[in-house]
Amino acid sequence: MATIFNMAAIFSMESKNKDVMYESILDLIGNTPLVRIKGGLEETGPKAYAKLEFLNPTGSIKDRMAYYIISKAIKEGKLAPGDTVIDNTSGNTGSSLGMVAALFGLKAIVTTPEKTSQEKIDLIKSYGVEVIITPTEAVHEDPEGCYMMARSLAKENSWFDLDQYNSPDNIESHYASTGPEIWNQTDGTVTHFVAGIGTGGTFSGAARYLKEMNPDLKCVAVDPEGSIFADYIKDKKLIEGHTYMTEGIGSDVITKALDTTVVDQVVTVSDKDAFNRARLITRIDGICAGGSSGAVACAIERIAKSASNDSMIVGIFADAGIRYMSKCYNDTWMHKHGYIPQAEAK
Numbered sequence: 001m002a003t004i005f006n007m008a009a010i011f012s013m014e015s016k017n018k019d020v021m022y023e024s025i026l027d028l029i030g031n032t033p034l035v036r037i038k039g040g041l042e043e044t045g046p047k048a049y050a051k052l053e054f055l056n057p058t059g060s061i062k063d064r065m066a067y068y069i070i071s072k073a074i075k076e077g078k079l080a081p082g083d084t085v086i087d088n089t090s091g092n093t094g095s096s097l098g099m100v101a102a103l104f105g106l107k108a109i110v111t112t113p114e115k116t117s118q119e120k121i122d123l124i125k126s127y128g129v130e131v132i133i134t135p136t137e138a139v140h141e142d143p144e145g146c147y148m149m150a151r152s153l154a155k156e157n158s159w160f161d162l163d164q165y166n167s168p169d170n171i172e173s174h175y176a177s178t179g180p181e182i183w184n185q186t187d188g189t190v191t192h193f194v195a196g197i198g199t200g201g202t203f204s205g206a207a208r209y210l211k212e213m214n215p216d217l218k219c220v221a222v223d224p225e226g227s228i229f230a231d232y233i234k235d236k237k238l239i240e241g242h243t244y245m246t247e248g249i250g251s252d253v254i255t256k257a258l259d260t261t262v263v264d265q266v267v268t269v270s271d272k273d274a275f276n277r278a279r280l281i282t283r284i285d286g287i288c289a290g291g292s293s294g295a296v297a298c299a300i301e302r303i304a305k306s307a308s309n310d311s312m313i314v315g316i317f318a319d320a321g322i323r324y325m326s327k328c329y330n331d332t333w334m335h336k337h338g339y340i341p342q343a344e345a346k
């Protein structure tokens with residue numbers, strides 16, 4: 001047990017105050033730490049590190065993309081204070097867009113399906129964003145669905161369309177930040193890069209950068225069971241997807257922010273495995289991340305089994321577990337969906 005006398009040593013009380021004052025919350029986007037994870041992994045196997053993207057200001061990796069695309073558009077004269085920005089979101093992009101819009105004096109509007117949790121909708125609204133709720137069952141091309149609704153509102157009103165699913169700037173934001181950070185943080189010793197694919201922007205941008213630095217580096221994409229990405233990446237086959245519960249990754253449509261040429265391997269993970277692994281990592285490593293981070297941790301375990309012991313695996317933990325207290329961190333919900341037995345649902 002730490003005593004009051006050795007607390008100074010624990011927190012390293014040496015003066016380190018030079019980088020702790022910022023002019024804007026936007027200065028805190030990126031430069032997230034890599035933290036070793038051990039949950040579910042062999043003690044003697046390769047080392048694995050999680051890049052803690054939930055330490056971005058709004059709690060997810062989407063801050064990078066929103067900040068990059070908006071500030072680039074402002075620099076290029078495509079956006080100015082007072083203008084309106086729109087996109088569709090399943091939650092995280094909405095808060096990121098809200099934060100960035102607040103700082104640049106923009107109005108933000110997002111469309112989101114009814115299934116988005118109330119906590120996420122309230123969080124988006126707290127940044128002053130207008131939220132339009134669309135029917136969950138509407139498919140991608142449906143004009144009433146959240147994707148097409150955002151596109152047509154942008155067009156009709158001449159609003160700036162962020163269009164994260166198709167924007168090359170989404171990929172570029174991770175090529176410019178996430179990729180170089182991982183390379184520099186590991187002094188170029190990273191051997192495997194692992195990330196979930198939602199729009200594909202994170203994976204494509206970071207993997208593109210890392211492969212340019214070391215063509216032998218293996219880039220592994222993570223897809224939830226039910227999503228169509230894995231079959232498309234493996235055999236260019238477009239399958240009929242089915243619903244899944246892991247949020248933020250997977251898709252029922254292929255969009256332009258995914259660059260399949262930088263994928264070496266794709267790993268499919270079930271909701272049950274993803275959620276249970278997220279819970280395990282919280283208890284073993286003290287890192288409480290979302291269900292998609294659990295999926296990434298499952299993929300890391302599979303890669304570690306066949307990788308040499310001197311490998312260095314880096315995985316993206318895209319958002320915070322606190323967003324899922326009513327879902328994968330809720331025992332009743334986990335049991336109701338068959339993800340844990342009754343005995344564990346206390």
Ligand SMILES: Cc1ncc(COP(=O)(O)O)c(C=O)c1O
Pocket residue numbers: 060061062092195196197198199200201202203247248249290292293316318319
């Ligand atoms: C919750 C969440 N948001 C976003 C992402 C990254 O998605 P994208 O492919 O859109 O960059 C992930 C990927 O793991 C995720 O889990």
